Amino acid sequence: MPRQKKIRSLKELLEIVKKSPGQKVLVLAGAEQEEGLKCVQEGRRHGLIQPLLVGDKKRIQRLCRSLKMPLRGVEIVDEPDPKAMPAKAVELCRAGRADILMKGTVGTADILRAILDRDKGLGRGGLLSNITVFDSPIEKRLMFMTDPAVNISPDVARKADMLRNAIDVAKRLGYARPKAAVLAAIEKVNVKDMPATVDAAVIAKMGESGQFPDCDVAGPYALDIAVSKEAARMKHIEGPVAGKADILLCPDINSANILYKSLVYFSNREMANAMVGVKAPLVMSSRSDSALTKLYTLALSAILAQDQEAQ
Amino acid sequence: MPRQKKIRSLKELLEIVKKSPGQKVLVLAGAEQEEGLKCVQEGRRHGLIQPLLVGDKKRIQRLCRSLKMPLRGVEIVDEPDPKAMPAKAVELCRAGRADILMKGTVGTADILRAILDRDKGLGRGGLLSNITVFDSPIEKRLMFMTDPAVNISPDVARKADMLRNAIDVAKRLGYARPKAAVLAAIEKVNVKDMPATVDAAVIAKMGESGQFPDCDVAGPYALDIAVSKEAARMKHIEGPVAGKADILLCPDINSANILYKSLVYFSNREMANAMVGVKAPLVMSSRSDSALTKLYTLALSAILAQDQEAQ
Incomplete structure (x- = not known):
């Protein structure tokens, strides 16, 4: 469903998502990772998303304690087998428990395979x-x-x-x-x-x-x-x-x-990235992305997930 | 011959060429063109190059009068046939009467053909x-x-x-x-x-x-x-x-x-362009190049021609 009014900057996009009621749930596939955790915690702090963590529960809890990251109100789905994490995260999206899928420790090829799985994936027949x-x-x-x-x-x-x-x-x-x-x-x-x-x-x-x-x-x-x-x-x-x-x-x-x-x-631009063409927006953040680019990427994914639902 | 000291900006490059003794001669192939004439006149005004114009002498003189461009001290080689202009300009480079070749009204393919002519061209066996x-x-x-x-x-x-x-x-x-x-x-x-x-x-x-x-x-x-x-x-x-x-x-x-x-x-950069790999630097200015980019391009060509001679 097209939005009525043009969003004219990434900053405006961020503000719109912050003010939107009903946060989208982002599932982090393979959450035993400082980078991924920091990113979703920032997204949570700004009110962009509600995280759902998939991975080895004990290791995630240990890492959060050492990073002094509060886990109150954050659900962790315990899945200690790295090979099973992508399918589990995809399943949570299919079941309507998550709206956005983010790659954590899991391999790129593995998560893409789970997304594109004909029977249990998130494909909708188009191109990723x-x-x-x-x-x-x-x-x-x-x-x-x-x-x-x-x-x-x-x-x-x-x-x-x-x-x-x-x-x-x-x-x-x-x-x-x-x-x-x-x-x-x-x-x-x-x-x-x-x-x-x-x-x-x-x-x-x-x-x-x-x-x-x-x-x-x-x-x-x-x-x-x-x-x-x-x-x-x-x-x-x-x-x-x-x-x-x-x-x-x-x-x-x-x-x-x-x-x-x-x-x-060369131009010092911030970006927002979306992997689209599947039923849930996919976030594959790059280590060299700036903190702001990561935040804009979450905001973009959240707004795309909103509209996904409205369709 | 490598330069001793690094040139650290296009501005510095321009200053160095301005101060260099012995201006290089730039031959404009097909000079009956406002854009090309303006560019070489600017280069002349800044002391970067001495122009040599090839083309229909009467048309060039008429155009310069209407543009109020002074032609004093500028030599014009009369060549009214557009097809013959590229070869004439190349010949002037070969004869040592010009150091830099610039494309004016003549076609790109025509000037490249003249440059790459095995017997009468400016090739040195390398790549352009x-x-x-x-x-x-x-x-x-x-x-x-x-x-x-x-x-x-x-x-x-x-x-x-x-x-x-x-x-x-x-x-x-x-x-x-x-x-x-x-x-x-x-x-x-x-x-x-x-x-x-x-x-x-x-x-x-x-x-x-x-x-x-x-x-x-x-x-x-x-x-x-x-x-x-x-x-x-x-x-x-x-x-x-x-x-x-x-x-x-x-x-x-x-x-x-x-x-x-x-x-x-996107970054508002100025550029300097050189076509290299032949005996004389070649200038093929684009209409959408800024005035400063055109000037930097002439300065770059002049410095490359200096070193060409020293080789």
Whole structure:
């Protein structure tokens, strides 16, 4: 269900979630981990989520004591077998006892396997992809990019699915008709040497044919054409997306990951990350994420979980 | 010939060139163009270069009058045939009458053909590649990246040549032993799905074997590992390059072009661009480059031409 009003910054997103009634429950799969515990405790302290811990109960309790973390009111589901933790956490989501799934000590491959399990998983037939949300450095609004983390070298069909997921997230944050730019290095289609421009042409044409409802799609665009009105004007590129893109669909994981890290390390941006395309938002926090990025990521997951329920 | 002292910013580069005795001559191929004329006049005004104009003499004179640009002391080589302009400009470089070649109205393909002509061109058997120089947003020093403009999807041999060109430019700006990071999305080699990590491993190993003299090479590195000491520390990645890279070798033109434009439009960085690998630095200014980026580009080309002569 699209939100009525645009959320214009990560800070605003955080405030909205803080004020929302009825906290979402986040299940931490493999909670015997300082980093994960600290993150969910911070989320709890800010009123973003209510944690539910899955793992070796005694070890979790011991770690919390040594870290002086209060466990009052926090439920721990005892599951000492690391191999069984992912399925247990997924099961709690399926049973409606948790709304958000977060990776703790468990392996990435293990948790993905549990999520994508055909019978007991959280799949809904779509694609699992990563969407990053950040404050536009140019205007007072959010921007969305995909996919710096999961889909390595997506073909055009998968790119269309990645775009669908990104549009879904944008709409849930109030971008009723998001503008999406399919990125490449140039604006012309180079059939012979640049597959990214060919994919972009296909996706843009799908957009023109109405295959991404309530979304303007354009490309191939170099990044400047997507985000700078001045650059678009100088290169005589027009249309609703030129210079005003909300969503940046990157050619592959290399370009998306480099863009993500350029924003963090060269532009000092905070980000919020969501793994979407399954029934419960998935949080896979990276150790090098800042404390604020972790908090924004929890807030984003909480708001996506709210809307999930409303659907 | 490597410079003795590191140049630590684009501003410093500009000042050094301004103070250098003996201006380099820049030949503008196809000078009947407001943008190109303005750029070379600015370079002249700042004492960076002495222009030499190739094109339709009458049209150039008329345009300069209408733009109120003084032509006193500027030589014009009359060549009214657009098809003949690139070869004429290249010939002036070969004859030692010009040190830097700049593209004006002539087509990109035409000027590249003239440059790469086996008998009458400016080739020296190496690779033509684009190096971008910018102020590190993290430390008081320059950074070098390649290749956002020319080499589309280089194989590993070409990447090695691109790195050689970048090392050469870094040394000419005083980076006696540059640190080069070969970028990908992750630090582990994924043989099956991520060719960029495989290429990076090969290039890094070539570096360890001394195949890039006086340069530390490492990779595959995600961008954070290349530029952030903190990120490298947290992910336990060590070595002389981790967190301290001077040179960023990008996987392909998409990722490099997106990084370039992220720096310009999201981080408000100025850049200096050089096309290198031929006997005279080549300037291919983009319309959307800022006035300052154009000036820095001329300064970079002038300093590269100085050293070219000294070789």
